[in-house]
Each structure stands twice: as structure tokens, then as C-alpha cells.
Amino acid sequence: MGLSTGMALSDRHPQARILVLEKENQWAFHQTGNNSGVIHSGIYYKPGSLKAKFCGDGNRSMVEFCHKYGIEHDICGKIIVATELQELPRLESIYQRGQENGIPVYRISPEEVKEVEPHVKCVGGIRVLSTGIVNYRQVCLKYAELITKRGGDLRLNTKVLQIRQDGVNQILETNQGDFLARSIINCAGLHSDRIAKLNQVHPEAQIVPFRGEYYELKPEKRHLVKQLIYPVPNPNFPFLGVHFTRMIDGSVHAGPNAVLSLKREGYKKTDFDLRDFVEIFTYPGFWKLAAKHADEGIQEIIRSWSKAAFVRSLQRLIPEVQAEDLIPTHAGVRAQALMKNGALVDDFLIIRGNNSIHVCNAPSPAATSSLEIGKAIVAQISPQLAHNLA
Numbered sequence: 001m002g003l004s005t006g007m008a009l010s011d012r013h014p015q016a017r018i019l020v021l022e023k024e025n026q027w028a029f030h031q032t033g034n035n036s037g038v039i040h041s042g043i044y045y046k047p048g049s050l051k052a053k054f055c056g057d058g059n060r061s062m063v064e065f066c067h068k069y070g071i072e073h074d075i076c077g078k079i080i081v082a083t084e085l086q087e088l089p090r091l092e093s094i095y096q097r098g099q100e101n102g103i104p105v106y107r108i109s110p111e112e113v114k115e116v117e118p119h120v121k122c123v124g125g126i127r128v129l130s131t132g133i134v135n136y137r138q139v140c141l142k143y144a145e146l147i148t149k150r151g152g153d154l155r156l157n158t159k160v161l162q163i164r165q166d167g168v169n170q171i172l173e174t175n176q177g178d179f180l181a182r183s184i185i186n187c188a189g190l191h192s193d194r195i196a197k198l199n200q201v202h203p204e205a206q207i208v209p210f211r212g213e214y215y216e217l218k219p220e221k222r223h224l225v226k227q228l229i230y231p232v233p234n235p236n237f238p239f240l241g242v243h244f245t246r247m248i249d250g251s252v253h254a255g256p257n258a259v260l261s262l263k264r265e266g267y268k269k270t271d272f273d274l275r276d277f278v279e280i281f282t283y284p285g286f287w288k289l290a291a292k293h294a295d296e297g298i299q300e301i302i303r304s305w306s307k308a309a310f311v312r313s314l315q316r317l318i319p320e321v322q323a324e325d326l327i328p329t330h331a332g333v334r335a336q337a338l339m340k341n342g343a344l345v346d347d348f349l350i351i352r353g354n355n356s357i358h359v360c361n362a363p364s365p366a367a368t369s370s371l372e373i374g375k376a377i378v379a380q381i382s383p384q385l386a387h388n389l390a
């Protein structure tokens with residue numbers, strides 16, 4: 001998000017002096033580099049929402065960007081399948097939503113599903129043609145290269161520790177010294193709410209980390225999956241349910257689940273951070289969420305610790321898949337904003353401060369939508385301020 005915004009800024013205001021700070025020693029180290037690599041179509045999202053708009057447009061602009069810069073990608077399409085009769089009405093609502101959002105989507109029978117994915121067992125499906133796959137690390141590296149070419153200053157290993165106001169300027173205190181800025185755009189993902197608070201902006205929502213763990217199909221079992229196979233998602237959650245994804249390198253990943261992480265950057269089940277833990281468990285929103293969805297939460301914890309439970313979820317899609325076909329692979333941690341009233345923030349959340357903009361909820365499909373979100377953020381910068389950025 002930070003790089004796409006920097007790129008959009010350099011496009012729209014070539015005179016602006018741009019500095020991008022990243023605390024890690026490489027780009028895309030967190031969410032962007034640990035996701036499923038899907039260029040989403042925008043089928044799921046509420047018509048009129050930022051997600052629906054930015055994802056639909058973002059799908060097209062991401063594909064164009066990849067074409068233009070020779071980034072390997074594949075518009076392979078995906079299927080969403082109902083595995084039980086009771087899921088058919090929800091599948092139908094997704095189909096309707098796809099129609100409303102102008103997505104190329106078709107109802108397909110179980111026999112037609114078999115033509116696309118011979119190993120899937122289901123009672124009905126829909127096919128989305130515009131979904132694709134890409135490696136978002138490569139996309140980020142291209143964003144970074146373009147900003148640098150246009151004169152932007154990119155700094156890795158630079159962690160923002162404090163922000164203070166100094167007249168019209170803001171001073172970013174980092175582990176590499178102070179930087180002066182006229183305007184700040186906060187795209188700190190899992191730490192975006194904390195950075196906002198350092199800048200005297202208090203979002204109504206707090207980031208709660210949900211780890212998504214994946215297994216990978218052994219190479220000799222990759223033939224079980226041709227493209228992307230999704231279940232009908234639980235309508236109460238913004239997560240899509242464990243699914244099969246063919247990655248752009250040819251491997252097939254199964255997942256991700258969505259289990260509460262006790263550390264914001266906690267990629268392992270045992271990862272724990274006292275500050276993060278206390279923040280989650282003293283946040284009233286967390287207890288309200290837990291009260292409403294205790295069952296689902298417990299199921300996720302079981303599925304995280306028990307491979308057999310994970311495999312059972314996958315077998316609902318492809319009954320042939322066995323535990324020995326799957327090896328654990330990477331995990332990603334989602335930065336999901338949660339309101340004090342226990343509601344998960346469904347849409348992207350972008351908050352304006354005083355000469356600052358804070359991206360406080362940018363979960364999936366934000367990678368797909370990154371070019372559009374970047375442009376939309378830059379459009380919020382007034383011409384007066386843009387002039388002062390030179």
C-alpha cells in the first residue's frame with residue numbers, strides 16, 4: 001500500500017519529494033509477501049463499498065500493470081462451489097452480487113464443475129473468469145523501482161518510532177534518525193492503528209491480527225487442482241474459508257485458515273508478544289466478537305493445531321486429498337480492524353488527519369486493489385499541499 005501510494009503520488013505530482021520508510025530489510029515482508037497471490041475479481045463485496053469499487057477496477061489495473069511491466073501472471077479464473085444443498089442459497093447470493101458488481105460470473109452445474117476441476121465434488125458452482133494469480137512481491141519490487149526512477153527516496157531498515165509536530169512540519173523519529181515531512185501517509189498494515197495514534201489520530205477500530213496458515217500439495221498431487229477452488233464463505237466473516245490456490249510458480253497452496261494470533265507479526269503458532277496480547281485481551285471489541293463467534297473461533301484454533309481437522313475442511317472440496325499429500329508451508333498475518341462494539345470492519349478504512357492520511361483497514365483484496373487505493377489516497381491531497389511537497 002505504501003509503495004503503490006508512493007507510485008501514484010510520483011505519477012500525479014512529479015514535483016513532490018517522496019520518502020518511503022520501511023522497517024524491514026526488504027519490501028513486502030509482511031502481508032503483501034505472504035498472501036495467496038490472487039488477483040481477486042471483486043465478486044464478494046457489497047455494491048457501492050470501497051472494496052467493490054477498488055477491487056473491480058484494481059483487477060483490471062493490476063492486469064494492465066503486469067502486462068506493461070512483464071510481470072508473470074495468469075488470469076486462470078476460479079470456481080466457488082457449494083458442497084451441501086443448504087449452501088446453495090448463499091452461492092446464489094454470491095452470484096447475484098457478482099452480477100450487481102458487473103463481474104463476469106456464470107452458474108455451473110456439478111458436471112460442468114468437473115470439466116474445470118475434475119476432482120471437486122459439489123452440488124453446484126459458479127465460475128468467475130476474471131480472477132487471476134501473481135506474485136505480489138514482484139509487483140512491489142516494480143512499484144519500488146518506478147518510484148526510485150522518478151526520484152523518490154526509499155529507505156529500508158527504517159522504523160518509525162515517534163511522530164511530532166514542528167510548526168507546519170512533522171518530524172518522524174526513526175531508528176535511523178529524524179525525517180521532516182509536510183504530509184504523512186500511514187500504510188503500516190499490522191501497526192497502522194499505532195502509527196495513527198503517534199500522529200494524534202485515534203481510529204475507532206483497533207488492529208487484531210488473524211494468522212492464515214497454509215499447507216502445500218506435494219508436487220505429485222498438484223494435478224488435483226487446475227485453478228482456484230473456493231468454498232461458499234461464512235457470511236459473518238470477512239475471510240473466504242480454506243481453499244485451493246494454484247500459485248504463479250506452479251505450486252498449489254491450501255488455506256489460509258483465520259486464527260487469532262497472539263502477536264501482530266506472529267507467523268508461528270507459538271509466537272507471543274506481551275504488548276500485543278494485552279492489547280487484544282483488554283480491548284472490549286475483542287470480547288464482544290468472542291462472545292458472538294466463540295464456536296467459529298474454537299473451530300479455527302482446532303483447525304490450526306490439528307492437521308486432520310484442516311484436511312477435513314479441504315476434503316469437503318476435494319474428497320481425494322489426504323493428510324500425507326500436504327506439507328505445512330508459509331503463513332501470513334492479516335491486519336483486521338475491529339470496532340469497540342465487536343464488529344469487524346468490513347470495508348477499507350482510510351482516515352484523514354491534519355496533513356496526514358491513515359490506512360487503518362486494508363485487508364484482502366487490498367493487494368489486488370493497491371493501484372486504485374494508491375490513486376484514491378493521492379486524490380485526497382489538496383493541490384495546495386501538493387504544491388508544498390516540492
Ligand SMILES: Cc1cc2nc3c(=O)[nH]c(=O)nc-3n(C[C@H](O)[C@H](O)[C@H](O)COP(=O)(O)OP(=O)(O)OC[C@H]3O[C@@H](n4cnc5c(N)ncnc54)[C@H](O)[C@@H]3O)c2cc1C
Pocket residue numbers: 001002021022023024027028029030031032033034035036037038039040158159160161187188189190191195211212256331332333334335362363364365366367368369
Ligand atoms: C494470508 C493472507 C492472504 C491474502 N490473500 C490475498 C490475495 O490473494 N489477494 C489480495 O488481493 N489480498 C490478499 N491478502 C490481503 C493483502 O495481502 C493485504 O491486504 C495487503 O498486502 C496489505 O498491504 P499493506 O501495505 O497495507 O500491509 P503490509 O504488506 O503488511 O505492509 C505494511 C508495512 O508497514 C511496515 N511497517 C509497519 N510499522 C512500521 C514502522 N513503525 N516503521 C516503518 N515501517 C513499518 C511493515 O514492516 C510492512 O512492510 C491476503 C492477506 C493475508 C494475510
